[in-house]
Amino acid sequence: MRFQCTDCGAELTVEQARNPYICSCGGLLDILHDFRAVDSERLKREFDSRLSERMTPYASGVWRYKELIHPLLPEEYIATKYEGNTGLYASSAVAAYAGIRELKLKAQSENPSGSFKDNGMTVAVSHGRYLGYTKFTCTSTGNTSSSLAMYAALSGCSSFVFLPEHGISMNKVLQTLAYGAHLLSFPGTYDDGIRFSESYSEAMGLYVCNSMNPFRIEGQKSIIYEIAHQLRWQLPDWIVVPGGALSNATALGKGLKDLHELGFIDKLPNVAIVQAEGASPFHAMMEAGHNILKPESNPSTRATALNIGNPPSWKKALQYTMKPNRSVTVSVTDTEIMDAKAQVDRGGIGCEPASAASVAGLRKLVRQGVIDKESTAVCILTGHLLKDTDAIHEYHLDTDTKGTFASVFQNSKLEWSKIRQFVEAAR
Structure with missing residues (x-):
């Protein structure tokens, strides 16, 4: 496994590539694997056998494919809630x-x-733990932050979330708070928060878990x-x-x-x-x-x-x-x-x-x-x-924004004849 800059093409070893995974030229780093020695048929059989795993990292729908994702990570650093395995x-x-x-x-x-963020976050937090970090961060409009806060809490670590003031879902914010994250709301956009993380997170000892993190x-x-x-x-x-x-x-x-x-x-x-x-x-x-x-x-x-x-x-x-x-x-x-x-x-x-x-x-x-x-x-x-x-x-109940396929919601007294008419009309 090695790293390569997506802009200038420079290559770095695992030891050289460090948080927040930005090349000296400003480009993002990408992880490259060498699969030439991989026995594909053997690996297929291994993946099939792991479908019956319970209470091990390989019960995860992510770590089931560990050889193709992070083959070098020792199992004891894996933070997992058996993510993946989705319908x-x-x-x-x-x-x-x-x-x-x-x-x-x-x-x-x-x-x-x-959300899908768990598939990536389990790997990012696990690798951060392997590097010795106990404080994790992201800028997020919601899903990334709730995923990060969950895995950090699961690992006994801290999470710090930079949250734009606008264009967010309060449900996701509340979920993030419930997992114990420290939220810092700021004026501006998601992009402003990303630029701040790139510049200052390492100096504050924060391991960046946004998508700039190649893990x-x-x-x-x-x-x-x-x-x-x-x-x-x-x-x-x-x-x-x-x-x-x-x-x-x-x-x-x-x-x-x-x-x-x-x-x-x-x-x-x-x-x-x-x-x-x-x-x-x-x-x-x-x-x-x-x-x-x-x-x-x-x-x-x-x-x-x-x-x-x-x-x-x-x-x-x-x-x-x-x-x-x-x-x-x-x-x-x-x-x-x-x-x-x-x-x-x-x-x-x-x-x-x-x-x-x-x-x-x-x-x-x-x-x-x-x-x-x-x-x-x-x-x-x-x-x-x-x-x-x-x-x-807004879509189903707000009269100003009700959508084309809004469901029926009607206030009514429990009068048998009227309810029957309502049910018959809805057939």
Whole structure:
């Protein structure tokens, strides 16, 4: 395992690469593995055998794939809540809404803290513990902070969270507080907090766990490993993922590269990265045919987890996801996101707004003819239904913002004849 700068190409050893994993040129560091000596068939059998593990690190849907994620980490440093192991659900109703023949939904909302962040955070915190850190930090609009606070508390460590004043979900903030994190709210955007962390965290003894930390990316690769494993190493035509900080998109691309090079899969699927229209600098760059991202200084979307104007991992996403795969980007409106969320919720699976961007994006790409309606797809749902209850209230109960697919909520006295009429009318 070695490190390489995504900007200048400089290589560093494990001992040379240190928190916050920024090269002297300012570029992010990436982890490179040498899998040439790996026996793929033996490893497949090992992964299968670990499905029966209980109460060991290998019961985790992340650490099950340890050899492909962090092979050098001693087991005693692993901080795990048996994350991963999330459901992959077929939904004919959501498939019909998206306009595609077959759709499965990967519910990362079933992770211990309620989001996909756990897949990466277990690795970042575990490696930080290995290095001797006891204080961990992140800048977050919500999911990253609650995941970090959970793993830090589990490990008997402290967490310090830099929180933008606006564009956040209070549910996630309360979850973070409940796990005992120290929250520092500041005026400005997510990007301002990231710049502060880059500059000052090491001097304060804080181990940075944002997506600039390459171990986060390595852990998040397990999402695509698990999807492929659940589908017996036969991936669909398309994988669709929301794009905020773009760490998930990067991990998806890296994971696909690993699986293809190792011979676990025989072909690479197409990838679609979906951004919210009010925070879509990566899509704007790709649509214009440019290779330099122009940050958005005032991103704005109801999907708070996507409210990022300068995604830290955009260069990695370009390298690992856009270039090697047949990939596309698309942006969707908040209305499209919330309508798609209503369909996912009503399908009995549920998700937060940012998650539903994947379904909204799939629907839009099918309607545009980019994705054939006879294709198969997996949409990654990144966060839990209850991560943003204000969004549910606004969509279903607020008369000013009630959505197209709002559920029926009616005040009534318990009069048998009227209730019967109500039930009959709802058939």
